[in-house]
Amino acid sequence: MSTLVECKSLSHSYGKKKALDDINLTICSGRIVGLFGPNGSGKTTLIKKLTGMIHDESGSIVICGNPVGERSKALVSYSPDRVVFNAGSKVSDLLDMYELMYEDFDRVCAEENLKKLNIEKEEYVGKLSKGNAEKIQILLTMSRKSALFILDEPFNGVDPVAKESIIKIMLGCVPEDSSLLISTHQIRDVEQVLDEAVFIKEGKILFHRSVEEIRSETGRSLSETYMEEFR
Amino acid sequence: MPWNLDSDKPIFIQIVERIESDIVSGKYAPGDKLPTVRDLAVEAAVNPNTMQKAYGELEKIGLVYSQRTSGRFVTDDKSLIEKTRKELAKRSAAEFLAKMKELGISKEEAVKLL
Numbered sequence: 577m578s579t580l581v582e583c584k585s586l587s588h589s590y591g592k593k594k595a596l597d598d599i600n601l602t603i604c605s606g607r608i609v610g611l612f613g614p615n616g617s618g619k620t621t622l623i624k625k626l627t628g629m630i631h632d633e634s635g636s637i638v639i640c641g642n643p644v645g646e647r648s649k650a651l652v653s654y655s656p657d658r659v660v661f662n663a664g665s666k667v668s669d670l671l672d673m674y675e676l677m678y679e680d681f682d683r684v685c686a687e688e689n690l691k692k693l694n695i696e697k698e699e700y701v702g703k704l705s706k707g708n709a710e711k712i713q714i715l716l717t718m719s720r721k722s723a724l725f726i727l728d729e730p731f732n733g734v735d736p737v738a739k740e741s742i743i744k745i746m747l748g749c750v751p752e753d754s755s756l757l758i759s760t761h762q763i764r765d766v767e768q769v770l771d772e773a774v775f776i777k778e779g780k781i782l783f784h785r786s787v788e789e790i791r792s793e794t795g796r797s798l799s800e801t802y803m804e805e806f807r
Numbered sequence: 808m809p810w811n812l813d814s815d816k817p818i819f820i821q822i823v824e825r826i827e828s829d830i831v832s833g834k835y836a837p838g839d840k841l842p843t844v845r846d847l848a849v850e851a852a853v854n855p856n857t858m859q860k861a862y863g864e865l866e867k868i869g870l871v872y873s874q875r876t877s878g879r880f881v882t883d884d885k886s887l888i889e890k891t892r893k894e895l896a897k898r899s900a901a902e903f904l905a906k907m908k909e910l911g912i913s914k915e916e917a918v919k920l921l
Binding site: 606607608740743744747748752764767768769770771787788791792795796797798799800 | 809812813814815816817818819845848849852853854855856857
């Protein structure tokens with residue numbers, strides 16, 4: 577198990593507001609990590625830094641030995657917190673687009689999973705249910721052979737059955753040595769799939785622990801632990 | 808179907824118990840090939856590293872053995888399966904008695920209920 581992501585003394589401000597305040601975070605390979613915190617705690621800012629969408633003010637991020645830049649971006653597969661595809665595209669257009677954009681996109685695997693989900697390739701994105709649109713976005717994100725996968729709110733507004741299939745896509749697709757970072761408010765839905773949980777509050781890391789350790793040491797679930805920390 | 812597990816108890820132990828019980832009940836017969844870590848983790852909707860650890864524990868107990876190239880199998884040792892059956896039964900009985908005690912029912916009264 578090697579270090580996959582290392583953030584050191586990471587800070588970021590929007591005007592006077594400190595969105596990230598001296599964050600130190602290490603994620604090892606082969607781990608599924610949950611990122612939790614109230615709205616405005618800095619989760620999305622951290623994700624934007626990891627994906628290189630906003631640049632360093634201070635501190636550093638290294639992903640598989642590369643500082644954030646073109647090389648690190650090629651190693652990260654990211655799904656933003658809302659469906660970003662054009663309503664006028666067909667599902668098959670999205671497959672073509674991913675194949676064109678990403679060398680590590682596994683089209684065969686993506687098409688197999690689409691079949692399992694009973695989603696037609698000729699369907700227009702605009703005609704899909706919210707749950708199915710979200711499933712396709714996660715499926716495409718997870719069909720790359722990336723080192724790090726980042727999913728921001730993958731269950732936004734989807735029903736319990738769709739949630740279950742999204743979780744199965746995640747677990748079925750993530751390569752053994754890659755890591756997956758999931759940011760969500762739906763702790764109950766993911767707590768059994770996580771290795772580790774990171775709680776973030778007002779731009780600082782409140783704790784970073786193994787989820788099994790929390791269960792065995794406190795006899796509490798992750799969602800109970802969260803409620804106690806943030807209530 | 809995802810397995811119905813308690814989020815406030817270690818998942819690792821619950822997975823071990825679930826597979827032990829699947830072996831004892833005959834869902835997996837002696838000598839049967841078991842699903843891969845990945846496939847069973849997806850089915851159960853649990854963390855693959857936790858599933859791996861559970862398989863490791865079952866190997867340590869001897870209920871499961873792995874063959875380097877062909878996967879993991881249920882033991883052929885029927886006496887070990889029988890022993891596990893008795894252990895699981897004992898554990899359930901102890902849980903039942905603890906619950907009765909909580910309700911203020913003595914061991915003798917509990918036995919009568921049965």
